[in-house]
Amino acid sequence: MSHYEIYGALGSPYSMKVRAAMRAKRLVHTWTGMTAEERGHVMPNVKAPVIPVIRRPDGSWTNDSTPFLLSIEGEGRSLLPDDPVARFACLLLEDMADEWFMKAMFHFRWAYAEDAEWCANWLMFDSLPNAGLGAIEPAAANIRERQISRMALVGCTPQTSPLIEASWRRACHALEAMATGPTRFLFGNAFSLADAAFYGQLKVMSYDPTPMAWLRRETPYLYRWLDHADDASGMDGAWAEDIGAPVKTLLALAGDTYLPFLKANADAADAGKEAFGLMIEGGRYEQGVFKYQAKCLASLRAAWSELDVPARAQLDAWIGPGAEILNG
Incomplete structure (x- = not known):
């Protein structure tokens, strides 16, 4: 039987994200914790030396979690809500988990x-x-x-640590409200791409001493939710008809912090700068320019442009002034 081969690591948030997503989609796959020896024959198949590395049934290879999961959206169970508003919200929150929430993990x-x-x-x-x-x-x-x-390059310094931790705690409290709310996941009782992304980051943090202690003390049900999200293959459920309060809180966080961060990075990239800074979460944030994160903003703007006016207006109300960044 043809199947997907996933080569990752238990300490890699993106590996755990992909594994949980594949389980939720009920797609046939194998998981291999990649050792140093296996890297020699697996990594040459992809351009960037990052994990997880996935071998598709047709023999091709990839290792960027978001494009990969979007490319197989039509296979197995869907990870994106049907409603256009919820679908965009899911894409934005998944992107925030991958590119901003991960800074707390690092x-x-x-x-x-x-x-x-x-x-x-x-x-x-x-x-x-x-x-x-x-x-x-x-x-x-x-x-x-x-x-x-590498910490300063990605914006993790003693100066930025208070705002990174503050932003992370805001998100975790919203996710705790989701875990103790009327639905099992962010967009209903179906596991979404955004759930997979937050799960991947938090799963590895749930073993690391400092965030583990905070999670168990301050958001104990979110901590337990991670075990539920780890394998949602046996959970049946539908997308919610309405956007819940936890998602609205996370969208407001994206408007306050993540979208301004993406814009500052993209503006610096366009200007040919090597680094950028801005005020977010009550402090000064600085890091090196990342071309990939400029692509993330471009992708979000493209998805935003496909929404009709009422959908944008609804999302704008939840995201706040930062939604203007999505207009380009």
């Missing part, structure tokens, strides 16, 4: 000494099975040093 993982040691050792234990501590711990020290050196 920040917590490498900014705190206990987390950095735990995570690096865990990642290398998965990558070097049966290698022994003599190989695992030196490799962990190397990856820890490398990742910490």
